[in-house]
Structures are given as structure tokens and as C-alpha cells.
Amino acid sequence: MFFRRRRSWFLLLLAAGVVLLGFEAKFGREEAAPEPAIPALLRAFDHHPLVMLGESHWSRASGEFYLSLVRAPEFPDRVNTVVLECGSSQYQPVLDRYMNGEDVPFEQLSQVWRNTSKTISWDSPIYANLITALRDVNRGLPPTRRLRVLAAAPPIDWNRIHTRAEWLEASGEDKWFAELIQREVLDKKRKALVIMGANHVTHGGNWRDTDDTTSLLEKHNPHSVYVAMLWGIPGGSDPAITRNPVPSLTALGDTRLGRADYYGRHAEDVADAFLYLGRSEEIAFPDWAALQADKKYWAELQRRHQIQFGCPIDINRWNRQDRPCP
Numbered sequence: 001m002f003f004r005r006r007r008s009w010f011l012l013l014l015a016a017g018v019v020l021l022g023f024e025a026k027f028g029r030e031e032a033a034p035e036p037a038i039p040a041l042l043r044a045f046d047h048h049p050l051v052m053l054g055e056s057h058w059s060r061a062s063g064e065f066y067l068s069l070v071r072a073p074e075f076p077d078r079v080n081t082v083v084l085e086c087g088s089s090q091y092q093p094v095l096d097r098y099m100n101g102e103d104v105p106f107e108q109l110s111q112v113w114r115n116t117s118k119t120i121s122w123d124s125p126i127y128a129n130l131i132t133a134l135r136d137v138n139r140g141l142p143p144t145r146r147l148r149v150l151a152a153a154p155p156i157d158w159n160r161i162h163t164r165a166e167w168l169e170a171s172g173e174d175k176w177f178a179e180l181i182q183r184e185v186l187d188k189k190r191k192a193l194v195i196m197g198a199n200h201v202t203h204g205g206n207w208r209d210t211d212d213t214t215s216l217l218e219k220h221n222p223h224s225v226y227v228a229m230l231w232g233i234p235g236g237s238d239p240a241i242t243r244n245p246v247p248s249l250t251a252l253g254d255t256r257l258g259r260a261d262y263y264g265r266h267a268e269d270v271a272d273a274f275l276y277l278g279r280s281e282e283i284a285f286p287d288w289a290a291l292q293a294d295k296k297y298w299a300e301l302q303r304r305h306q307i308q309f310g311c312p313i314d315i316n317r318w319n320r321q322d323r324p325c326p
Contacts, residue, residue, distance in 0.1 A: 031240050032255045034248035037065070037275055038072050041228060041249060044272075045078040048226040049191045050181065052214060054198035054271065056231035060284040061277040063126025065230075065247055066195065067133050076141055080148065081185050081192035082134060085173075085200065086127040087112040087151025089180065098131070099138055099149050114297070116153040117171040119304040120318070123286035130195075150184055152177050152196070158304060167307050174200060178216035186221055198231050202270035207263035227271040234260050235274040246278040288315050 044051050055062050069075065070082070087095060091112045098104040112131070113122035131149070138146040154176040161167050177200060185192040196213065199206045203225070206212040214225045228249060235241040235257055241250055251273050252258035258268030267274070292298050305313045311325035318324065 032251045032253075032257070034241060034244040034250040034276065036245065037247035037249040038069055039074075040273075041069065041275075042072070042074060042078045044226040044228075045191050048224060049186060049189075050194055050217070050225045051079075051192075052194040052196065052201040052225055052227050053275065054201040054227060054229045054231065055195060057121055057197060058124040058126065058283045058285065059230070059277075060126065060282040061280050062230055063124075063129060063284055065275075065277050066126070066130045068247075069193075070130070070133055070137055076137065076145055076147060079191055079193050080145075081150060081190045082147055083150045083152050083177075083181060083185070083192050083194040083196075084127070084130070085152050085177070085196040086116070086122040087131075087149075088116045088153045088155055089151050089176075090115065090155035092151050095131075095149060095151050099135055099146065100143075101135070101139060112151055115156070115158065117156045117167065117173070118153075119301060119308045120286065120313070123291060124284045125287065126284045148184075148190075150180065150192075152180055152194075158300070161304075161307060164307055164310070174206075174211060174213045174216060177213040181213070181217060182220070186217070186224065198229060201225075201227050202229075202262075203227060203272075204265070204269060226273075228273045228275045229267075229271040230275045230277065232262055233257070233267045233271065233274045235276055236279060241274070241276050242279065244276070246276065248276045250274045250276065283321065285319060 041051060053062075053066075088111070094104060094108055095112050098109055109131075110128075113127050116122060134147060134149050141147070154170070154173060156170045161170060177196070181192065181194065184190070194201070194213075199208075200213045202212055203214055203218070205215045214227060218225055233252075235250060238257060241248070241257070250257060252268040252271055255268065257274060258266060260267045262270050291301065302312055305311070305324070309324040314324070317326075
């Protein structure tokens, strides 16, 4: 009798396991355990030459995370290239000199992030701070192991831009980004951390349903890109995520969070993981006073803002993260 009872319990447990396995196969795992973000991201390079971080621009938490990531002792062992949307490829020689330890005056170096097609976008201090941190990392490495930092934005000659139509024609970013990454990273068998706005890095195209950098690259290099989203996925309000240490990385594939909506698609279809940096929504604003004190640059910013957005700069609207123009 005792043996038959034990056997019955065993059969019940076995049946329950089969049911659970079937449920998971049909509906997916409900939760995925978040992992410490930096080691998890670096492990992604074991299987992907490109790890892309999809950011919301000016996030202070993102900027602080970037510094922690590139300063991790094991970072140069996994990565040899960093690709930044926040820099103009027109100034790649200037950036190369700076990254190799030369003294580059601020007036020259700042052209890297000031002279892109996006007005004001890279004047938040997090981008200059990241470039400085990468230079510091290189100072501790032998020349053969130094990181190559690529300014990814297409070159633009603002002296020739006078209308919005001319600005739009000069601002074709995703095709340029993809060609640069193909040429400078994939074709050279290198491995790169890529930091760009979220709408450039999603699998299967962007939320406007057109090709973005990732989808263009994966057409010729399947499974080459690992995407971690910092923004747009509702994990920042999910108790399964927020109760974990910060920063954490949560896989999206076949999970409840992965089935969350991301602009009409499932999150798991646009990204591989969600990067949680805490609940802070603090913005690292530009130093408006310093920008205004630079009379020449401020006047040029006003001109560019008028071309791109159709109105003068309203600092209060930028500080509210409102639309640039009424």
C-alpha cells in the first residue's frame, strides 16, 4: 500500500511537470531572472560581434552606466571598438588623435559632438564625459590593445544648410551607420559596443516600420547584433524587475515582459534584453549658461534650431522635455 501511494504521488508529480512544460512551450516562461548588467552584457560578446544599447538621449542614469561599463577591468578584453551616434565622422581624425593620448584643444574636440545633424542633442554632458572616460581607458592600455572609438554620424556641412529640405537630405543616418559598422567592425572581424538612440537599434526595423541600423546589418549578417534596450519597454515599472539590484539585465525572449507592447510589436521581437538602471528619470541637461556664453556657437545653434525645428530655442521647453516648438 505504501509503495502504491508513493508511486501515485510520483505519477502525479510527473504529470504536473509535463503540464508545466507544455504550458511553457505554448505560452513562454512567465519571468526571466535579471542578471548583473555589466557581466551579462560582456558575455553577449561571446556570441555577437555587436552589442547595441538603445538609449533615450540625456538620461543621467544611462550616462553613469556607460562610464561604469567602459571602466570595467574586463571591458577591453571583450571589446575593441566603441561606436557612438553622438559624434560626427567628419571629425574622426580629431577623435583618433584624442583617443591616442594627444592633447586636443576643446575647441577642436567639441566639434565631434557639436557638428552633427542633430541640433543640441549631444550637448548633454554625458556624451563628452563618455568620450573622456574612453580616452582614460586607453591610457591604461598598450597601443596594440587601445579601443577604437568611432564617431558614427554622417558628415554634415552646416555652412551649406539653409533650409529644412537641405537638412533632411544631409541627415540620412541609418544607412550611413550600417555601412560604417559593416566596414569598420564586421569586415575587420572586430567587436563593438554601439550606443545609439533606441529607434536606430531595434530588430526588424524601427517604430516607423522602416529599416534601422540593426535591420540593415542583419540582412547580410544574421544574428550579428545583440540589442539591449534602456528605454521604451515597461520593465522599469515591473515589480519582477524593480526589486532586483541596479543595474540589471533581463532577457526578453519567451517571457511575460517580452510579450509587452513596444510600438505595436512584442518587446522580444525588437530587443534581446531590457537594461534596468533604476527608477530615476533625471535628465542631464546641457549647461545652458555656458552655451549662451559662447556667443558664436549659440548664434549658430539658434540658426540650426530654426532650420531643423522651425522656431528659436526655448530652453524652458527643452527642460520640460516638451516639443521644441509650440
